[in-house]
Amino acid sequence: MNRRRFLRGAGGAAIALPFFNTFGAGEARAAAGAPKRFFAFMVDHSESPDMLPTGPGPGLDLRNTYFDGLQEYADRSLIVSNLYSIGGHGSGVAGALTGKPTGLVDNMATGGPSLDVMFGDRWTDEDTKLRHLQIATASSRNPGLHGISYNDAGDRLVPDFDPRTIFEKIYGPIGDSTDGADPAVARRMRLRTSILDSTIEEYRLLNATLSVADRRRLQEHLSTLRDQERRIQAAEAFSCEAPSPPDPCCAWSEDRQHHLARYMTPDHVALASRALVCGATRSAVVRTGMSTSAMDWLAIPESMHNISHGDTGSSNGGVPLEFAYEWHASARRWQVEQFKVVVDALANAPEPGGEGTMLDNTICMWIAEMGIEAVHHHRRDHMAALVVGGAGGALRTNQHFDAEGRHFDDFLLSLVHAGGCTDVTSFGDSGENPISEILSV
Amino acid sequence: MRAHSWLIFSLLLACEGVVGDPGSTGSRTVPPIPDEIIDPEAPDDVGASDFRRLSPTELRNSLELITGLTLASGDSIPAENAAHGYDRVSAGYAVSGDQVDAFEALADEIADQWIESGIRGAASCVDVPPGGPAEAEACAREVAELHAELALRREVRAADLDALVGKYRRAEVHEDGLRWLAHGLFRHPEFIYVIEGRGSTPGAGTELGDYDIATRLSLALCERTPDAELLAAVRDGSLENEAGVAQQAERLFDTCSGPTIENFFGQWLELEDTLTASPSDRSEMPEFTDDFIFGMDEEWRAYLNHVVYVANGSFQEFLSADYTVASDKLAAVYDFAELSEEPQRVDLPATRRGILNQPAFLARFHRGDETHPIQRGVFLLKALTCFDIPMEEMVSFPPNTPGLSNRDRWDEHTRTPQCVRCHGVINPAGFLFEDFDSMGRHRTMDGDFEVDASGGLSTIDADSLNGGASASEALAGSEDVAQCFARQWFRFGMARVEERADASSVRRITDRLVEGASLREVLIELTSTYSFRHRRASAMPAPDTGEEP
Numbered sequence: 001m002n003r004r005r006f007l008r009g010a011g012g013a014a015i016a017l018p019f020f021n022t023f024g025a026g027e028a029r030a031a032a033g034a035p036k037r038f039f040a041f042m043v044d045h046s047e048s049p050d051m052l053p054t055g056p057g058p059g060l061d062l063r064n065t066y067f068d069g070l071q072e073y074a075d076r077s078l079i080v081s082n083l084y085s086i087g088g089h090g091s092g093v094a095g096a097l098t099g100k101p102t103g104l105v106d107n108m109a110t111g112g113p114s115l116d117v118m119f120g121d122r123w124t125d126e127d128t129k130l131r132h133l134q135i136a137t138a139s140s141r142n143p144g145l146h147g148i149s150y151n152d153a154g155d156r157l158v159p160d161f162d163p164r165t166i167f168e169k170i171y172g173p174i175g176d177s178t179d180g181a182d183p184a185v186a187r188r189m190r191l192r193t194s195i196l197d198s199t200i201e202e203y204r205l206l207n208a209t210l211s212v213a214d215r216r217r218l219q220e221h222l223s224t225l226r227d228q229e230r231r232i233q234a235a236e237a238f239s240c241e242a243p244s245p246p247d248p249c250c251a252w253s254e255d256r257q258h259h260l261a262r263y264m265t266p267d268h269v270a271l272a273s274r275a276l277v278c279g280a281t282r283s284a285v286v287r288t289g290m291s292t293s294a295m296d297w298l299a300i301p302e303s304m305h306n307i308s309h310g311d312t313g314s315s316n317g318g319v320p321l322e323f324a325y326e327w328h329a330s331a332r333r334w335q336v337e338q339f340k341v342v343v344d345a346l347a348n349a350p351e352p353g354g355e356g357t358m359l360d361n362t363i364c365m366w367i368a369e370m371g372i373e374a375v376h377h378h379r380r381d382h383m384a385a386l387v388v389g390g391a392g393g394a395l396r397t398n399q400h401f402d403a404e405g406r407h408f409d410d411f412l413l414s415l416v417h418a419g420g421c422t423d424v425t426s427f428g429d430s431g432e433n434p435i436s437e438i439l440s441v
Numbered sequence: 442m443r444a445h446s447w448l449i450f451s452l453l454l455a456c457e458g459v460v461g462d463p464g465s466t467g468s469r470t471v472p473p474i475p476d477e478i479i480d481p482e483a484p485d486d487v488g489a490s491d492f493r494r495l496s497p498t499e500l501r502n503s504l505e506l507i508t509g510l511t512l513a514s515g516d517s518i519p520a521e522n523a524a525h526g527y528d529r530v531s532a533g534y535a536v537s538g539d540q541v542d543a544f545e546a547l548a549d550e551i552a553d554q555w556i557e558s559g560i561r562g563a564a565s566c567v568d569v570p571p572g573g574p575a576e577a578e579a580c581a582r583e584v585a586e587l588h589a590e591l592a593l594r595r596e597v598r599a600a601d602l603d604a605l606v607g608k609y610r611r612a613e614v615h616e617d618g619l620r621w622l623a624h625g626l627f628r629h630p631e632f633i634y635v636i637e638g639r640g641s642t643p644g645a646g647t648e649l650g651d652y653d654i655a656t657r658l659s660l661a662l663c664e665r666t667p668d669a670e671l672l673a674a675v676r677d678g679s680l681e682n683e684a685g686v687a688q689q690a691e692r693l694f695d696t697c698s699g700p701t702i703e704n705f706f707g708q709w710l711e712l713e714d715t716l717t718a719s720p721s722d723r724s725e726m727p728e729f730t731d732d733f734i735f736g737m738d739e740e741w742r743a744y745l746n747h748v749v750y751v752a753n754g755s756f757q758e759f760l761s762a763d764y765t766v767a768s769d770k771l772a773a774v775y776d777f778a779e780l781s782e783e784p785q786r787v788d789l790p791a792t793r794r795g796i797l798n799q800p801a802f803l804a805r806f807h808r809g810d811e812t813h814p815i816q817r818g819v820f821l822l823k824a825l826t827c828f829d830i831p832m833e834e835m836v837s838f839p840p841n842t843p844g845l846s847n848r849d850r851w852d853e854h855t856r857t858p859q860c861v862r863c864h865g866v867i868n869p870a871g872f873l874f875e876d877f878d879s880m881g882r883h884r885t886m887d888g889d890f891e892v893d894a895s896g897g898l899s900t901i902d903a904d905s906l907n908g909g910a911s912a913s914e915a916l917a918g919s920e921d922v923a924q925c926f927a928r929q930w931f932r933f934g935m936a937r938v939e940e941r942a943d944a945s946s947v948r949r950i951t952d953r954l955v956e957g958a959s960l961r962e963v964l965i966e967l968t969s970t971y972s973f974r975h976r977r978a979s980a981m982p983a984p985d986t987g988e989e990p
Binding site (some may be wrong): 019108140142143144145151153155156157158160165168169189191192195196198202203209210211213214216217220221224227228323399 | 490491492494519520522523524533534536537538539540541542545574608611612613617620624625628629631634639718817818918978979
């Protein structure tokens with residue numbers, strides 16, 4: 001008996017099924033042309049003018065930018081520049097996907113949800129193992145500090161950093177050779193799922209006795225238990241063959257001076273692309289960066305921080321501008337290569353049950369903490385973003401659009417609409433008006 | 442002093458304008474305004490709190506206390522995300538899938554050990570399963586009765602026991618029944634979450650019941666849920682009066698608080714990072730050996746233990762004692778004293794005083810073989826004077842300009858008007874410790890330059906100081922620092938950030954500090970404050986999940 005039938009037979013479906021109706025997934029999927037996947041790739045510090053093609057307008061040409069590695073996708077890409085927002089590093093981390101950037105303590109946003117969580121919740125169906133997947137360059141001490149995703153209640157989600165943990169989320173436990181035909185294993189499996197159902201019921205019942213304000217914490221735990229149930233349930237429908245698992249993490253992370261991104265990010269993008277292509281999730285976020293040390297493997301003798309500050313006199317790192325731009329572009333090109341791993345994977349995967357490729361129905365977003373500046377002063381008043389992927393036809397790609405100071409949150413709201421969530425009328429602190437020039441819906 | 446606090450806060454606002462609206466007191470913004478906190482006229486009131494998860498330490502300690510087992514999977518509970526620096530303050534972070542998996546693994550390990558080796562105190566389980574169904578159920582009921590009150594931390598009703606036995610009955614075999622029981626007890630929301638002041642109206646402070654007080658007491662002082670003696674005190678009504686609460690607080694402090702107090706100080710002063718203070722390039726600092734690292738970690742712990750539990754010393758003594766407790770692993774730093782293999786009390790010269798003149802603080806912040814006065818200063822201002830520097834303002838490093846001392850290079854590096862707004866406060870604080878090198882050795886020369894350790898702590902009105910020892914003494918004598926420490930202990934002990942409403946409770950702890958009470962008395966004082974005895978439910982609405990509860 002398979003897991004789902006077992007659950008129904010055991011009365012578990014009564015608990016499990018309402019969950020799938022909670023997020024309006026049916027309506028979202030029904031919207032014509034709606035994309036089916038979201039990927040956000042967040043990079044550190046500010047952008048430089050080398051991010052942009054020579055001028056705004058249709059016919060995107062990425063060849064003279066540090067996105068030149070993505071030129072083959074230019075017709076399916078969109079750059080939006082000159083977006084306005086507030087704050088610096090902390091706000092960049094807090095506001096990139098939420099539009100609620102005024103967090104201070106631990107760079108925390110003032111609320112949620114983030115774009116990836118909203119999309120994940122809406123698009124997930126019962127065969128999706130993970131509602132959304134958050135990955136960041138981090139270490140075991142306070143990985144939550146590096147999170148950029150938030151749930152509806154405004155709680156920050158803790159990203160994964162250990163490639164093996166992420167691998168297990170996608171493919172199941174490493175070294176687990178349990179054979180479903182073995183009666184003892186089958187009994188243990190039944191027991192585990194029954195206990196889980198019972199635990200869920202306990203949280204639900206207790207929640208019902210609490211005041212509305214006090215439900216918050218337990219509600220969040222309840223959702224996570226249901227995610228656990230979802231992982232077990234969806235495992236059956238999940239048919240991707242697992243590659244060999246990544247090496248155990250992370251002896252190198254003990255050295256605080258080491259550039260973690262060098263080792264983590266390639267694993268992270270590989271896992272994110274597999275998770276998306278295999279349908280383990282429809283929404284994934286990878287954050288890279290977090291270093292103040294030189295990027296020796298790229299022959300760059302300065303940290304991204306100092307480069308990004310550029311030549312602001314002897315008081316601020318003092319990287320001569322001609323080197324600053326060159327090194328900044330080299331570092332970004334390495335990051336673009338990582339981003340491209342996901343884009344390539346989606347472009348090479350046919351859309352299951354549909355036409356074209358997965359990339360045609362995906363929003364792949366590149367975003368930095370801060371905006372474009374000759375030398376950065378921790379500002380976000382000239383933000384720019386790149387989107388690759390057709391978004392199911394909802395975005396007007398193959399253009400560089402100058403937003404002329406429109407709010408960054410309007411851009412996020414535009415993506416929300418491109419994602420088929422047209423019932424959402426505002427997003428973040430200031431997103432009220434979608435940018436019609438980049439939307440075709 | 443009050444006007445002064447405002448000045449500092451305004452300065453903070455000027456740091457790029459990133460500090461939130463001072464009127465906003467949500468948990469996501471900078472801690473409340475010091476002015477309001479020290480207001481001696483503030484009425485008794487209590488700040489808002491959500492239910493919280495047990496921290497990884499609390500979870501493990503509690504399970505081991507309740508079951509009497511040693512749990513290997515206690516090592517792999519994911520670290521809690523420490524908001525405001527304390528892992529007991531988890532507000533703002535959603536529970537992660539990894540945490541939920543760990544809760545399951547812990548219950549599984551308890552069940553495995555029960556099945557393998559029997560259950561402590563459950564006599565009727567000894568002969569099961571051979572005894573048959575009736576005996577098996579008697580065993581299940583005994584296990585439920587034995588553990589339910591300890592796990593749920595409230596009065597156990599017949600329905601609770603029936604529910605647990607009902608779980609046992611759902612199993613196909615006895616072993617699975619025990620597994621059901623372990624999961625029913627230790628994945629239960631009332632075990633994993635501190636659910637208190639049930640049924641209270643949001644926005645209004647509610648006096649807590651005795652079970653809730655017992656739980657707060659035990660978690661704050663020993664990071665574990667109440668033991669059998671504390672629960673007996675709840676049942677016999679002795680927690681209903683202040684004397685009864687005080688008696689239990691003293692018992693807990695004297696019998697199980699050691700690791701918790703170490704954990705608090707370790708997180709407050711980030712002393713827990715001492716073991717990872719290794720320089721990136723050991724060849725630059727050949728004396729920075731593993732032994733030295735163990736030595737400085739050992740020193741702060743032994744010193745703290747001595748001040749609190751042996752000398753019954755005060756907060757002032759902790760900050761400015763004329764002795765330390767060190768072993769010969771620190772011979773490179775303490776070359777003025779005879780040291781032995783085990784840490785022992787040694788007198789210090791006049792150039793060195795208290796915890797902040799120990800290597801655990803001084804050697805943690807370095808850059809190669811040079812001191813890092815900015816990190817020293819930022820940390821000190823934040824931890825001891827509650828002056829938070831926004832993370833937006835991450836510093837870069839000065840160029841290696843020849844002909845300038847380390848101090849002068851940093852000064853030059855932070856001279857622009859934009860930098861000076863914050864560095865005008867940070868640098869003078871950090872420079873005070875320039876008479877200690879990157880390993881914490883006292884020095885009078887920095888390479889070819891004579892050491893200049895003049896500076897000041899403008900956040901506590903001590904503008905003209907010279908050297909690390911003078912900094913320690915100034916901090917020890919400051920009421921502002923006492924108040925900041927009261928706030929730090931409040932955060933750890935209450936597992937949340939203080940709000941304006943908690944002013945009278947913070948004031949009460951501050952008063953004990955200022956009068957020079959022992960740290961034991963000061964730390965216990967928290968348990969008699971108004972905030973400790975009350976709860977106000979957060980007014981934040983629950984998420985709309987579209988689901989009927």
